[in-house]
Amino acid sequence: MCGIVGIVDAGGVSFPLYYALYALQHRGQESAGISTFEGTTLHTHKAQGLVAEVFNSQTLQDLPGNAGIGHVRYPTTGSKVSENVQPFNFRYRGLNLSIAHNGNLVNTAELREEYERRGQIFCTTTDTEIMGNIIADALRTSKSMEDAVLLCMRRLRGSYATVALLNNTVYAFRDPLGIKPLCIGKLDHGYIVASESVAIDALDGTFVRDVRPGELVRIDESGLTSIQIATANRKAYCIFEYIYFARADSVIDGTLVYDVRRRIGQKLYDTCPIEGDTVCPVPDSGIAYAAGYAKQSGIPFLEGLMKNRYMGRTFIMPTQQQRERAVRIKLNTVRGNLKDKRVVLIDDSIVRGTTSRRIVNMIRDAGAEEVHLRVGSPPIIAPCYLGVDMPTRTELIASGKEVEAVRKSIGATSLTYIPLEDLVEAIGCGERNLCTGCLTGCYPVEINNEKSCHCIVDYGAGTHQSDLSTFRAGKGRT
Structure with a gap:
């Protein structure tokens, strides 16, 4: 980051x-x-x-x-x-x-x-x-x-x-x-x-x-x-910039991030339509997704979670204990918007699952009848080695688990991730031009014991072909 x-x-x-x-x-x-x-x-x-x-x-x-x-x-x-x-x-x-x-x-x-x-x-x-x-x-x-x-x-x-x-x-x-x-x-x-x-x-x-x-x-x-x-x-291009990192009002490599997230929300509804009473975003990163989902589904957009604006991003806090404690301080429920409602909860991603579990429990405690979690990224199954402090595979809740197992762990009524092909289409630059390592386990540079993609880089003095995107000691294997 x-x-x-x-x-x-x-x-x-x-x-x-x-x-x-x-x-x-x-x-x-x-x-x-x-x-x-x-x-x-x-x-x-x-x-x-x-x-x-x-x-x-x-x-x-x-x-x-x-x-x-x-x-x-x-x-x-x-x-x-x-x-x-x-x-x-x-x-x-x-x-x-x-x-x-x-x-x-x-x-x-x-x-x-x-x-x-x-x-x-x-x-x-x-x-x-x-x-x-x-x-x-x-x-x-x-x-x-x-x-x-x-x-x-x-x-x-x-x-x-x-x-x-x-x-x-x-x-x-x-x-x-x-x-x-x-x-x-x-x-x-x-x-x-x-x-x-x-x-x-x-x-x-x-x-x-x-x-x-x-x-x-x-x-x-x-x-x-x-x-x-x-x-x-x-x-x-790092796919997580579009999913979470960048501000929604930023233009990243020619694309307005808000538009990407809104399109993802629309595709989330198309992937698995469900009846609900309200579309509720996890603030702030889920708001653009929820706007797209609400428009596509016709279900009213209504905030059920309020964010303490003086809190930072819990994802980038250094310890799990700090992240867990911060969730309750950072978010509070709007009970009148959740009680007796079938809530479609929209979030950008699920990493460890601890935050999602706490949020689902908060919404249930506020009186929601059902909590249908919709996620703007595919399951995160592998670490990131290229600038995101992603956990190890053992800490990633979706690594080695089926969606139903993740749903049970989080406690949601239902759980749907956006398919990778829909996410790529929403971004609009093609999967070949995105780093999807955390979602697929295949990385654009050579990393020990990991799958890597094939690429060619020209440094102006001839074309070097290798599994690496850059080269040790400035030399590639021709």
Whole structure:
């Protein structure tokens, strides 16, 4: 998950970066950080906590400069310690490099071991620091940041949307399969790159386009340029961005997320029509699904659960105990809308099942006669290795279980998941261009002991064919 942003703006960037990170807060709630560059100095402020807790007017004024990057963290690789708060800074031969990353590398261990054998000392446990070291090391011998990023991309295997600040220039690049989102916006006096278009909206900017998979974007005081570093014969957009992660008002790879979720809701009704008295969403991520379901079914949309707006996302809380306790604080029932009703409950996904079980029990306790659970994703049967802190297979309630067994465990009257083909159709870009690893157990990059898809990536110096989407030591098996 995580949220990243990079801005170059003649009017200063610290406050715009703050507002952009605020818009991306849903992508990570563990920590936040900003780096800016002025003259010859790199300035950084970062800490654990929410954006509004980490920054105030004074800390932002202490971050001068017209170029900068920012990050909100949701941990996958690396533990929850202050050393892992991004951006990370590197200094070498008069160059100041700051880097922030959204995604997850699956060859972190082997890259780290290689650099440690060479005498490199690491200060964190994250894969982002490894990326920074590869780029910094490449800058020692290469002529440009473009060359350094090419060398870096050849080494990496996994997902990465990255922003980097090299002195007063912002660079942004995306893995060749485009697993994690990244987009470009135009501001009054500069440009922005960010994980989602809502960060551009927060600054009254104009959405330009998505960063292309394998593309490197450069932004400085003279404007924006880009170069295609790598191309692949397929895409692998993270399907969970559409299901849950992205804000519904974001445009991800050319598609409005709200429209996708509304279409999924419509298809959910078509998959298994049922009589009911009210369509009730699990807020907030289930609202667009429920709107589509209600329209297609003709069953009235009525909120039966109210959300405490001061609670964050329970899915990304670090422990199961915290997630369970948070559900009751986060949600409360509207008893008058549920009592004696046949409730069609709409949620985006079921992961461990604990939250779904508690919500179903809450609705039954409020007097509902029936609770028919409809889910906007297929069963999640496998972990994610590419940037989502999904549990192991033993923790996933749908792994190795039939739908009826899941229904009984959750306590719903009935349970229906959207079929994968309907989900893909609702997104509209074809299954070949989506990463469906958590739903199918087949991944777009090579992962130990897991099924992987076949792909071809061209790094501009000939086409390399392999089971990998990126290559160890920059070499593929031809």
